[in-house]
Amino acid sequence: MNKNIKSLAERDQAVIWHPFTQMKTASPPIPFVRGEAALLFDENDEAYIDAIASWWMNTHGHAHPHIAECLSKQAMQLEHAIFADFTHPPAIELAERLIDKLPDNQARVFFSDNGSTSVEVGLKMCFQYWYNSGQKRTKIIALEGAYHGDTFGAMSVGARNAFSAPFAPFLFDVSFIPAPLPGQEKDSIEALKKELKTGNVAGLIVEPLVQGAGGMLMYRKEALEQLYTACKEHKALIIADEVMVGFGRTGRFFASEHMKTKPDIMCLSKGLTGGTMAFGVTTCTAQIFDAFYSDDKMKTLFHGHSCTGNPLACSVALASLDLFEQQATWDNIARIEQRHHSFADELMEHDLVENLRRCGVILAFDIATGNDTSYFNNVRDKIWEFVIERKVILRPLGNTVYILPPYCITDEQLDKVYQVIRELLAFFQGQNPV
Numbered sequence: 001m002n003k004n005i006k007s008l009a010e011r012d013q014a015v016i017w018h019p020f021t022q023m024k025t026a027s028p029p030i031p032f033v034r035g036e037a038a039l040l041f042d043e044n045d046e047a048y049i050d051a052i053a054s055w056w057m058n059t060h061g062h063a064h065p066h067i068a069e070c071l072s073k074q075a076m077q078l079e080h081a082i083f084a085d086f087t088h089p090p091a092i093e094l095a096e097r098l099i100d101k102l103p104d105n106q107a108r109v110f111f112s113d114n115g116s117t118s119v120e121v122g123l124k125m126c127f128q129y130w131y132n133s134g135q136k137r138t139k140i141i142a143l144e145g146a147y148h149g150d151t152f153g154a155m156s157v158g159a160r161n162a163f164s165a166p167f168a169p170f171l172f173d174v175s176f177i178p179a180p181l182p183g184q185e186k187d188s189i190e191a192l193k194k195e196l197k198t199g200n201v202a203g204l205i206v207e208p209l210v211q212g213a214g215g216m217l218m219y220r221k222e223a224l225e226q227l228y229t230a231c232k233e234h235k236a237l238i239i240a241d242e243v244m245v246g247f248g249r250t251g252r253f254f255a256s257e258h259m260k261t262k263p264d265i266m267c268l269s270k271g272l273t274g275g276t277m278a279f280g281v282t283t284c285t286a287q288i289f290d291a292f293y294s295d296d297k298m299k300t301l302f303h304g305h306s307c308t309g310n311p312l313a314c315s316v317a318l319a320s321l322d323l324f325e326q327q328a329t330w331d332n333i334a335r336i337e338q339r340h341h342s343f344a345d346e347l348m349e350h351d352l353v354e355n356l357r358r359c360g361v362i363l364a365f366d367i368a369t370g371n372d373t374s375y376f377n378n379v380r381d382k383i384w385e386f387v388i389e390r391k392v393i394l395r396p397l398g399n400t401v402y403i404l405p406p407y408c409i410t411d412e413q414l415d416k417v418y419q420v421i422r423e424l425l426a427f428f429q430g431q432n433p434v
């Protein structure tokens with residue numbers, strides 16, 4: 001190793017390739033050495049408020065003692081075992097407890113490794129459901145602006161944009177319909193109905209209520225209900241990607257709980273382990289499972305990862321579920337919602353605040369930037385620099401600023417986040433970007 005390389009950031013920059021990062025122009029990464037509740041601490045023990053729950057992963061706070069204890073106990077007991085032909089208690093208990101919590105039509109749990117793989121599995125379940133049933137239905141409908149992950153299947157059902165451009169020739173054909181956002185509900189349902197009439201629609205994939213990476217865009221449950229109802233009428237499957245919105249983000253355990261019509265397939269990750277480690281789950285109805293349940297080996301769901309059903313991941317998911325059993329978690333979710341509500345009233349009055357929106361613990365708005373609203377605009381970099389200097393982690397999506405904190409964030413910490421946003425808006429007002 002080069003003797004001149006000293007700091008953690010320099011050592012990192014010599015050997016690591018970071019996600020979604022132009023390594024040449026990016027600032028050196030900030031090394032975190034420990035976490036505690038809603039805070040992350042750097043090498044100098046300076047605290048940063050994690051106002052985006054570390055890419056929407058964390059639910060109960062960093063280094064949570066109950067999660068750490070369950071993980072450690074499990075590591076001493078059984079760290080991993082092959083999951084084809086074998087099973088273990090943490091996987092069984094987790095599947096049972098998830099089924100108890102999920103909408104009552106969900107009957108089976110399939111484990112994978114992360115959000116993207118939970119979506120891949122959901123898509124494969126959907127395609128093979130029709131294949132096994134002997135019906136030719138091959139088209140997936142997705143919403144414009146969607147993001148469902150970075151593997152090829154998940155990318156195929158996501159918006160075609162700068163992120164997917166190099167891979168465009170390799171993505172499978174998907175029909176995109178307008179998301180049922182306020183003002184375009186009619187376009188959305190009409191486009192869906194037109195697709196459904198072809199008789200070739202295998203399924204519709206959506207993020208219920210909030211499109212996360214697409215810009216924290218929110219739609220009303222009634223508008224989504226219309227899409228769901230149309231799918232049911234035409235027997236097209238509904239895949240609910242709850243990777244971001246699951247586990248309390250929308251104020252309920254699952255966003256699908258807000259809906260009358262239940263999805264056929266659900267994809268879970270992130271908050272599944274309280275954000276502690278990589279894990280994915282895809283669940284489905286008995287009707288879907290039954291299309292695979294056969295004496296015919298060719299009807300098997302041909303999918304599996306080496307680390308499937310990992311006992312450590314199951315143990316932290318169980319520990320996280322324990323914390324969701326505590327009333328304090330739900331009181332915190334309600335408290336954050338309430339405080340966001342008051343702050344939103346204040347933001348609404350600000351000249352630079354556009355498209356203010358709120359759902360559960362998520363508060364989002366756009367900073368008026370004139371024409372350039374792309375993910376790559378300068379405003380994004382300015383916001384990032386401004387907030388990080390003030391030790392608040394708010395990673396904007398283009399000119400969209402959002403807060404999505406761990407539920408244990410204190411009132412004092414939330415006040416600091418709100419204050420930094422006030423200062424940010426004052427800074428932009430000074431710069432007059434409009």
Ligand SMILES: Cc1ncc(COP(=O)(O)O)c(C=O)c1O
Binds near residue numbers: 114212242245
């Ligand atoms: C809705 C949604 N689906 C899928 C994914 C992909 O999850 P992962 O990054 O764990 O692969 C994400 C990630 O942000 C997401 O927000």
